[in-house]
Amino acid sequence: MSQQLPGSDECPRANGMPMLGLGTWENTDPDECIESVQDALEAGYRHVDTAQAYGNETEVGEGIARSDVDRDDVFLATKVWLDNLAYDDVIDTTSASLDRLGTDYVDLLYVHWPSRTYDAEETLEAFDELEERGWIERVGVSNFEPEHMEEAVDILDAPLFANQIECHPLLPQEEVRAKAQELDVEVVGYSPLARGDVFDNDTLTDIAEDNGVSAAQVSLAWLRDKGVTAIPKATGRDHIEDNWRSLDLTLDDEEIERIDAIDERGRRVDPGFGPWN
Numbered sequence: 001m002s003q004q005l006p007g008s009d010e011c012p013r014a015n016g017m018p019m020l021g022l023g024t025w026e027n028t029d030p031d032e033c034i035e036s037v038q039d040a041l042e043a044g045y046r047h048v049d050t051a052q053a054y055g056n057e058t059e060v061g062e063g064i065a066r067s068d069v070d071r072d073d074v075f076l077a078t079k080v081w082l083d084n085l086a087y088d089d090v091i092d093t094t095s096a097s098l099d100r101l102g103t104d105y106v107d108l109l110y111v112h113w114p115s116r117t118y119d120a121e122e123t124l125e126a127f128d129e130l131e132e133r134g135w136i137e138r139v140g141v142s143n144f145e146p147e148h149m150e151e152a153v154d155i156l157d158a159p160l161f162a163n164q165i166e167c168h169p170l171l172p173q174e175e176v177r178a179k180a181q182e183l184d185v186e187v188v189g190y191s192p193l194a195r196g197d198v199f200d201n202d203t204l205t206d207i208a209e210d211n212g213v214s215a216a217q218v219s220l221a222w223l224r225d226k227g228v229t230a231i232p233k234a235t236g237r238d239h240i241e242d243n244w245r246s247l248d249l250t251l252d253d254e255e256i257e258r259i260d261a262i263d264e265r266g267r268r269v270d271p272g273f274g275p276w277n
Helices: 032-042 057-066 087-103 118-131 146-155 174-182 192-201 201-213 216-226 239-250 253-260
Strands: 047-049 075-080 108-111 139-142 158-167 186-190 229-231
Touching: 032 047, 032 239, 047 057, 047 087, 057 075, 057 087, 075 087, 087 118, 108 118, 118 139, 118 146, 118 158, 139 192, 146 158, 146 174, 158 174, 158 239, 186 239, 192 201, 192 216, 201 253, 216 229, 216 239, 216 253
Parallel strands: 047 075, 075 108, 108 139, 139 158, 158 186, 186 229
Antiparallel strands: none
């Protein structure tokens, strides 16, 4: 892919963050990861999400470097793993992340989970320090429940920019989204296709058929309507392009209501250390 897809310069942004990005969770084949990042950027994506725990920061950085897109035009995010959240470990492992990514800064750094070595005061003090150093442009958290978000906002000197959570039509996360709106925090949705389960939901597939699109596009358009930034994982060019074309889909009020009324609910990512457990 050497050309951007139609409409690819029209991705909406949330406070400077492109509302559709490339997720890289479980994208562990080195060559495939490099290629998917490069392909996505050359198709028009400008938001790439990774994490220390994914084991692919080097490949993500290489994919950016190989693309025809300048690093400063890419919104790059990574996450500090839950074993590395003591003050010194946050600083040291973020430095290592930057080295692996081949960059002097990331646009957004997340606390991956409020678990294990997470101590709100100590951990967030380190994130403030990173922001002051210019190593990170924005502070984020991931998998935070409403009470954790409120605590983080109270402690941080820097603004809390985003909370990345599992979010899709089968797990709409109304309470977290409402609290985020109250606190002026962006919501980033991971697993926005419910790990493939959107393709088995009759409501989503019926709406997709009515619009001549995929159920993936319907889910991504629904999230965008809710103000949620989506970061679907995609490796093959077909899936990368299909997800990108969701930007051309606008669901009408009746379709949004039908999706809102889906009664299937459940997490696809539910580790024992999740703060809701």
